[in-house]
Amino acid sequence: MVEELISKVSVGDDQAIEELSVIADADPARLTPYLGSLLDRDVLWPGKLFRAADADVVRRVVERIDGGRTPDRLNQLLIILAHSGHPLAQSALRRWSTEPPAGADKLYVDALSYAREGGWTVGPDGRRRDLCGSATYRWLMRDAPLRADGLTCPWCASPLWTAADLDTADPVVRAALEHTGWSGRLVIETCHFCACYTTLYSQVTPAGATAWWTGNTRPSYLGSAEAEDPPALTPAPGEALQSPYQASAWDQGGSTLGGRPDWIQDAEHADCPGCGEPMDYVGLIGGADLNDYGEGAYYLHLHQRCGFAAVNYQQS
Known part of the structure; x- marks a missing residue:
């Protein structure tokens, strides 16, 4: 079912995106095995699809930003990392807040501010602080x-x-x-x-x-x-x-x-x-x-x- 939805999304099927979003809301981990395929097909939106992204997918997103290959997609890529909340994403967002990547001059806020899209922030003590609960x-x-x-x-x-x-x-x-x-x-x-x-x-x-x-x-x-x-x-x-x-x-x-x-x-x-x-x-x-x-x-x-x-x- 998920494979079929991803195939439809890659050709612009909005209804398939809605169905994947429902899965991301109810059980984000169910999408984890398929997120690499979404990246391969350049499906970057909505970022919440990547809530349960694993280290491999997060690393690929970070490398894409560092490579500066698609600065016009930087906003969407940063939102993906924020939703993932992965330690690799946290580290990259911190780094880019002082060493902005290509395309950052077109953003309205710095990279670390994107963390709020994922419901977390970095406090004055430098530690991650979740702004939302799980219950x-x-x-x-x-x-x-x-x-x-x-x-x-x-x-x-x-x-x-x-x-x-x-x-x-x-x-x-x-x-x-x-x-x-x-x-x-x-x-x-x-x-x-x-x-x-x-x-x-x-x-x-x-x-x-x-x-x-x-x-x-x-x-x-x-x-x-x-x-x-x-x-x-x-x-x-x-x-x-x-x-x-x-x-x-x-x-x-x-x-x-x-x-x-x-x-x-x-x-x-x-x-x-x-x-x-x-x-x-x-x-x-x-x-x-x-x-x-x-x-x-x-x-x-x-x-x-x-x-x-x-x-x-x-x-x-």
């Missing part, structure tokens, strides 16, 4: 209780939306947030409207306290907006998923706690306003699970050490 749970939408405190967005006056109310006393939550180091209750509130235009930060504590960060800066293009009610739903953890890659920003039932994000655009891990480091990913809430329009997705982030949570949004 993943479906998020089920529950009716949100009416707010009694009257808190509203300082910019548009819409009532704030509780995008998450979690407690690590629940084993499911504890597993999903293990990579963040968080312990206790986590409440993430945001403005569902203004978060569509800029990353919104809040300050959070393990006691469940949450407060709009006064450093949030209203973008000039936001203009005036009338208050509108937030989604009448809030997520609650459901069943475990077999793979951390099974979030969907498009499909109903695709909202997930933990695991890896399904970015609609480029990876956009929020940076902590306290220290500047990338924040840990918490979960995705897809528009298809919130309303009939099904457009876009909210992405939730956390930085335990500085006590900041963040919400940003992407749409097609």
Whole structure:
């Protein structure tokens, strides 16, 4: 089956690419024996097909970049390495961040920044740090209780939306947030409207306290907006998923706690306003699970050490 799909992909069959992508999300290792064939056929996109690339495939990609033979494909090759997360890929991305390869002058960020596409980064101590966890749970939408405190967005006056109310006393939550180091209750509130235009930060504590960060800066293009009610739903953890890659920003039932994000655009891990480091990913809430329009997705982030949570949004 996989061999047939690869043959179809090599002649531009988009449906075959979609089917391979489904396999990459559910069981990336299933594609490992065939990734060399994808390289032979110059199939470099989407990069997530290479999540379980072995040392031989990663080495071939690194050699291709070092050889400078296809500088016009550098962006796709770097994304492949980022998704693989292989030690050889990590080493190469570090090297290219100070010794840029051919074609790097056409990129918008340096080579090491591509690591975020794969859900990891390199910290100030020089060590790899995973921004995402491996435990993943479906998020089920529950009716949100009416707010009694009257808190509203300082910019548009819409009532704030509780995008998450979690407690690590629940084993499911504890597993999903293990990579963040968080312990206790986590409440993430945001403005569902203004978060569509800029990353919104809040300050959070393990006691469940949450407060709009006064450093949030209203973008000039936001203009005036009338208050509108937030989604009448809030997520609650459901069943475990077999793979951390099974979030969907498009499909109903695709909202997930933990695991890896399904970015609609480029990876956009929020940076902590306290220290500047990338924040840990918490979960995705897809528009298809919130309303009939099904457009876009909210992405939730956390930085335990500085006590900041963040919400940003992407749409097609």
